Amino acid sequence: MYEGVVQSLIDELGMLPGIGPKSAQRIAFHLLAADPADVKRLAHALLEVKEKVRFCRICGNVAAEDECRICRDQRRDPHVICVVEEPKDVVAIERTREFRGRYHVLGGAISPIDGVGPDDLRIRELMTRLADGQVTELILATDPNLEGEATATYLARLVKPMDLTVTRLASGLPVGGDLEYADEVTLGRAFEGRRLLDV
Amino acid sequence: MVLYRDEGVVLRTQKLGEADRIVTILTKRTGKVRGVARGVRKTTSRFGARLEPFSHIDLQLHTGRTLDVVTQVETIRPYGEALVADYPRYTAGTAMLETADRLTVGEKEPALRQFLLLVGGLRTLVEGGHEARLVLDAFFLRSLAVAGYAPALAECARCGAEAVRAFAIVAGGVVCGTCRPQGAAVPAAETIALMIALLRGDWPAADASESRHRVECSGLVAAYLQWHLEHGIRSLRHVEREPAHPSAQFPHGSRT
Ligand SMILES: [Zn+2]
Ligand SMILES: [Zn+2]
DSSP: OOOHHHHHHHHHHHTSTTOOHHHHHHHHHHHHHSOHHHHHHHHHHHHHHHHHOEEOTTTOOEESSSSOHHHHOTTSOTTEEEEESSHHHHHHHHHHTOOOSEEEEOSSOOBGGGTBOGGGTTHHHHHHHHTTSOOOEEEEOOOSSHHHHHHHHHHHHHTTTSSOEEEEOOBTBOTTSOGGGSOHHHHHHHHHTOEEOOO | OOEEEEEEEEEEEEEETTTEEEEEEEESSSOEEEEEETTTTSTTOSSTGGGSTTEEEEEEEEOOSSSEEEEEEEEEEEHHHHHTTSHHHHHHHHHHHHHHHHHOOSBTOOOHHHHHHHHHHHHHHHHTOSOHHHHHHHHHHHHHHHTTOOOBOSSOTTTOOSOEEEEETTTTEEEETTTOOTTOBOOOHHHHHHHHHHHHTOHHHHHTSOHHHHHHHHHHHHHHHHHHSSSOOGGGGGOOSSOOOGGGGOTTSSOO
């Protein structure tokens, strides 16, 4: 244990995802030794992200304004929506440069054992977006693991009465993994070879 | 560090750090085991898919200071693959996993009968020969029986009289007119008969039951199960009875 403020910094850092007590200690001492101006910039960025970043009212992605950059971009194809679990999946897919349509971020995947059902995700908002008939293809890019597959099955069944092409990213994505860890080439290939979902 | 090998069904997985998972497995010989699977969320992982919930696996672990570490996994049957393609069966299966997890309280306490029930339940669910909710209710009733909580269904839970009238959770099953506590449910005789059929594994009788008796049976079984577990089964709320028409829930959902 360290004295007062040092220990509370270590405790706070240790609560971040993927940071164990050892890493928290290393980061804390790095900050102690760092230039005060650098630390100020970091502190400022932390505060600013909470103050300024919101979630896009259309797609649920992180946004600096009411609507995100992608939703405001008129060059993006409004006929195709790619459904993902988290904003970080948008980043992963954007890196592939394979996709020119729009996104819809669910905010997670259906996981009954964790108490997360369809009503806890942004599915109602998706249905509202699909209601005007402009969208012709829905790409289900939920994670290639069990919860992601179950969520895709649920969505495919939900939109079945609509006149939509529903596709799922091609296999080739390693099952059981997180979408964000797929490399650009694999993810790009999965996009090209997406298959029709028929439930 | 001791190496051991067993077969088991993956009950649940939780993210750990950047790329690892904690996997809870109900094994045949060792009972419930919690182990770390390193790197499984990376797309290069050797056994990511094999350690998904519902997977029936052959695995090797070595004992660790806090958690055991999974070192080898071979798939026996990947029940999850079949289940995710059918949402009502998937949700029923999820409730099975959660119940098996909750009923096996201690780690590394052998629970062979619960393991066999789970494997049998998942197999029946995947084969698709019976309504998913019936399979789930049968699993609930038999799991309760294995845990020592079988409800009395043939004679009064309190006095053993044969003329039963009501179902009282607090009394432990059906009760006669004299023993009946206030507020006891009075289900149809066919509903009690269905519960008996499910507990015994009499599928011809269960399959022949009417929808309203199945619904009543599910209600009683769920209430009875949740009463015996300290906290409710979370996934039960999300179990779908049969392929409904969910677009009806979303008035804006269909193109008219
Ligand atoms: Zn947006
Ligand atoms: Zn009695």
